[in-house]
Amino acid sequence: MSDLLKFDLLSASIALKNKEFSSLELTNAYFEAIEQTSALGAYLEIVKDHSLNMAKASDKNFKNGTLRPLEGLPIGVKDMFCTKDIKTTASSKILENFCPTYESTVTQNLWDDGAVMLGKLSCDEFAMGSSNETAAKGNVVNPWLKNSKMSPGGSSGGSASAVAARSALAATGTDTGGSIRQPAAFCGITGLKPTYGRCSRWGIVAFSSSLDQAGPLTRTVSDAALMLNSMAGHDKKDSTSANLEMPDLMNYLDKGIRGKKIGIPKEYTQDGISDDIVTFYEKSINWLKESGAEILPVSLPHTKYALPVYYIIAPAEASSNLARYDGVRYGKRNEAASLDEMYEVTRGNGFGEEVKRRIMIGTYVLSSGYYDAYYLKAQKVRRLIKEDFDNVFKEVDYILTPSTPTTSFELGKKQDPLTMYLNDIFTVPASLAGLPGISLPVGLDKSGLPIGIQLIANSFDEPGLISTARVLERSAEFNFIADGAAK
Amino acid sequence: MSNKETMVDIPTVNKIARLSRLNIPEDSKQNLTNDLNNILGFVAQLDEVNTSDVKPLASVTGHKLPLRSDKVTDGNIEDLVLKNAPESSSGFFVVPKVIE
Numbered sequence: 001m002s003d004l005l006k007f008d009l010l011s012a013s014i015a016l017k018n019k020e021f022s023s024l025e026l027t028n029a030y031f032e033a034i035e036q037t038s039a040l041g042a043y044l045e046i047v048k049d050h051s052l053n054m055a056k057a058s059d060k061n062f063k064n065g066t067l068r069p070l071e072g073l074p075i076g077v078k079d080m081f082c083t084k085d086i087k088t089t090a091s092s093k094i095l096e097n098f099c100p101t102y103e104s105t106v107t108q109n110l111w112d113d114g115a116v117m118l119g120k121l122s123c124d125e126f127a128m129g130s131s132n133e134t135a136a137k138g139n140v141v142n143p144w145l146k147n148s149k150m151s152p153g154g155s156s157g158g159s160a161s162a163v164a165a166r167s168a169l170a171a172t173g174t175d176t177g178g179s180i181r182q183p184a185a186f187c188g189i190t191g192l193k194p195t196y197g198r199c200s201r202w203g204i205v206a207f208s209s210s211l212d213q214a215g216p217l218t219r220t221v222s223d224a225a226l227m228l229n230s231m232a233g234h235d236k237k238d239s240t241s242a243n244l245e246m247p248d249l250m251n252y253l254d255k256g257i258r259g260k261k262i263g264i265p266k267e268y269t270q271d272g273i274s275d276d277i278v279t280f281y282e283k284s285i286n287w288l289k290e291s292g293a294e295i296l297p298v299s300l301p302h303t304k305y306a307l308p309v310y311y312i313i314a315p316a317e318a319s320s321n322l323a324r325y326d327g328v329r330y331g332k333r334n335e336a337a338s339l340d341e342m343y344e345v346t347r348g349n350g351f352g353e354e355v356k357r358r359i360m361i362g363t364y365v366l367s368s369g370y371y372d373a374y375y376l377k378a379q380k381v382r383r384l385i386k387e388d389f390d391n392v393f394k395e396v397d398y399i400l401t402p403s404t405p406t407t408s409f410e411l412g413k414k415q416d417p418l419t420m421y422l423n424d425i426f427t428v429p430a431s432l433a434g435l436p437g438i439s440l441p442v443g444l445d446k447s448g449l450p451i452g453i454q455l456i457a458n459s460f461d462e463p464g465l466i467s468t469a470r471v472l473e474r475s476a477e478f479n480f481i482a483d484g485a486a487k
Numbered sequence: 488m489s490n491k492e493t494m495v496d497i498p499t500v501n502k503i504a505r506l507s508r509l510n511i512p513e514d515s516k517q518n519l520t521n522d523l524n525n526i527l528g529f530v531a532q533l534d535e536v537n538t539s540d541v542k543p544l545a546s547v548t549g550h551k552l553p554l555r556s557d558k559v560t561d562g563n564i565e566d567l568v569l570k571n572a573p574e575s576s577s578g579f580f581v582v583p584k585v586i587e
Contacts, residue, residue: 101567197548210546239552308530319507326508328580330571339583340508348510356509357522363507364495364523374530379543381536386544418525434547459547 001485004029005166009073009223012169016062016072023062023072026169027055027116030074033167034118037485040141042152042162044079045087046119054116061114068114070230076168078159079120080127081107081214082203086117090205091135092125094331094350104203105235106172106214113230118168122158125352126322127179127207130423131411132157134354139411142187143482144449150408153183153423159217160187165485170218170227174204176211177310178427181439184217185403185452188441188482190469191217192224193427195459196434197242199228200235208317209240211310211431221440221469225249228462247463255467258292262468263396267303268426273405276445281402284442284453287475288400288468296396300388305381306429307421312365312378313432318355319362325350357417386433393458398468401426403439403452430456438469442476450480495523 004026007015016023031051034043051074058072082088082100089095103111111117124134131151132140140157142150143165152161156173160183163171173180175193184191192215199214206212216227229249235241264285269278289295327333327346334345351359365374392399405425430437436459439452453472457465495503500520504511511519565578574581 098571101564101570197550236553236555240546240548242548242550243553302536305533305536308533311526312530312533323508327573328582329568331573333573335583337583339585341510342583343508344504344510347508348512351509356511357519357526359507359509360500360503360519360523361526363503364499364527367503367506376543377533377538378530379545380538380541381533383541383544384536384538386547416525417522418529421529432547 001166002029002032005033008219009170009226010220012073013070013226017067019062023055023058023116024052026072027051027074030118030167030169037143037165037167040143040161040165041138042121042140042158042165042167043076044089044091044120044122044137044158047086047117051116051118058114058116068112069226070110071114072116073114074116074118074169075110076118076121076159076162076171077107078123078156078171078173080123080174080205081172082205083107083117083120086120088120088205089136090126091123091137092351092355093136094325094347096136096332098330102203105200105237106204106231109230109233115230121162121171124155124157125355126205126318127155127174127176128318128354128358129154130178130182130420133411134352136352141411142408143485144188144408145447146484149411150449151186151411153186153408155179156183156217160184160189160191163187163189163217163219164482170216170223172214172231173217174212174214175431176208176314177431178424180215180217181403181427181437181452181454182423184439185441185450186408188450188478188480189217189219190221190224190438190440191215192228192438193431193436194228194232194462195242195436197240198232198246198436198460198462200233200238200241202235202237206321208314209321210317211314221438221466221473222253224438225253225466242460244460249463249466252463252466253470256292257288257468257471259294260398260468261294261296261396262288263296263298263392263399265298265300265303265399265401267300268401273402274407274445277402277405277407277451280443280451281453284400284472284476287472291471291475298392298396298399300392300429302381302384302388303429306385306432307425309378309381309385309432310428311361311421312374313382315358315362316366316375317362319359319366322355322359354417382432385429389433389435397464399456401454401456403427403454407445407449407451426454435459436462436465438465440469440473441478442472443478444480494527495520
């Protein structure tokens with residue numbers, strides 16, 4: 001492994017400023033790493049010439065001293081973000097040749113701040129999945145456990161795998177029900193889902209519009225702060241984008257948590273959660289206590305209904321959003337005699353099994369006669385879930401939970417859809433309430449797989465989330481590196 | 488919603504597939520029916536929750552949808568709009584014949 005790959009986002013930024021190496025050298029080191037780790041299948045598309053040009057432009061800025069916040073730092077982009085003139089497939093066959101003519105707001109923000117784009121990262125098809133196994137181009141492998149093929153989690157599996165394998169310095173992800181936090185937990189890295197509305201959704205392939213939110217996958221909490229600083233911001237092109245200034249998160253890295261109250265929800269310790277995760281959850285509680293926080297038991301009574309609510313609302317919104325793939329305006333078309341048949345064969349062949357399943361569920365719960373019983377009911381229970389959080393945040397500042405009930409599992413072990421959905425049991429509630437959450441690695445289980453812990457904050461309290469996560473990160477001292485990057 | 492008569496059978500799958508404009512091969516219909524019934528059975532636990540006085544929540548932002556003045560902000564990008572179309576001609580999207 002090149003020494004240049006040992007730097008994280010923040011330390012690489014400092015080293016670049018000190019002219020210890022150039023952005024071109026750093027970017028080239030990453031292209032070597034991408035080649036060496038290609039068996040992981042994290043990248044769908046690399047754009048080397050484009051990347052090297054961006055790196056050269058950054059090196060010019062280093063010479064001139066006109067530096068931007070992410071100047072010269074090479075990052076990967078989840079394939080859910082539209083990137084101008086660079087293929088964007090959402091890991092779906094139906095978009096296999098789609099080349100956007102515009103750039104998503106979030107990625108444009110990153111390039112405007114000087115970041116260098118390495119390429120596009122695989123994910124579950126249309127971000128629907130928790131194992132990256134629904135990707136049209138095949139599985140992505142978790143770089144942990146050299147001798148096995150473990151899932152990187154999903155849907156941002158390519159992003160998590162690449163950051164953990166050090167084939168990207170950091171990466172963008174999207175999170176609808178846990179798609180940043182769960183893969184971050186599985187791959188031993190940090191993943192932050194901001195408050196709904198913090199990052200513009202414009203130019204992100206839409207899955208479930210009331211839930212989708214972009215965020216960073218990084219090696220450290222400081223890196224997440226640095227990257228989210230650039231990704232976030234109000235955007236007129238997204239009507240749900242919050243018109244609210246985000247404070248510079250780098251000012252909150254060392255604020256500590258003395259006097260803060262941390263809630264431990266009793267509903268998040270359930271049957272089926274692995275012993276090693278329970279052990280590290282308890283350790284995390286103690287670390288926060290030792291650092292000056294007050295620990296309080298709290299209750300979020302509607303937690304068990306979060307997954308059923310999610311599996312009505314997300315498919316309903318998806319069935320509507322994915323109606324646009326009609327074989328007319330963009331995407332793959334299969335020819336047929338009539339227009340209706342053309343739609344049916346195009347969509348039947350273009351979408352994978354999980355996507356079709358969710359479109360069917362979504363169409364069913366929105367259909368005449370079932371709308372009230374399913375969709376409206378789910379929206380009502382969603383309010384109760386949000387009110388649970390509102391009540392708890394009157395008593396505490398942050399909520400601590402495990403990120404996932406288990407660590408990563410082996411790829412290719414066929415699971416039924418419902419068992420797969422249970423992966424997101426701890427991440428979905430905060431998504432439904434629109435709250436910011438971060439998963440960070442705190443230890444390894446007996447088989448050597450990373451364990452993630454989640455912190456949830458009140459809406460728009462990303463600054464406090466960062467301060468608290470930093471305390472946990474320092475106590476956990478998670479310095480392990482994935483052993484199977486070049487498998 | 489947990490009543491057995493609301494659960495899905497193959498004719499329902501055919502109807503939903505038609506509404507979704509999805510061609511589902513005959514040999515996968517039974518599996519899909521089973522999957523849908525499992526998922527609908529799972530979400531039916533929402534029946535336990537009393538929601539008689541609860542308003543539905545469609546958006547968590549809490550802010551009013553912003554208005555903007557009714558002005559064109561871009562345009563003259565016909566080439567870009569058509570660029571990804573599977574088939575286009577003279578500035579139009581082309582579809583199979585819809586009128587006999």
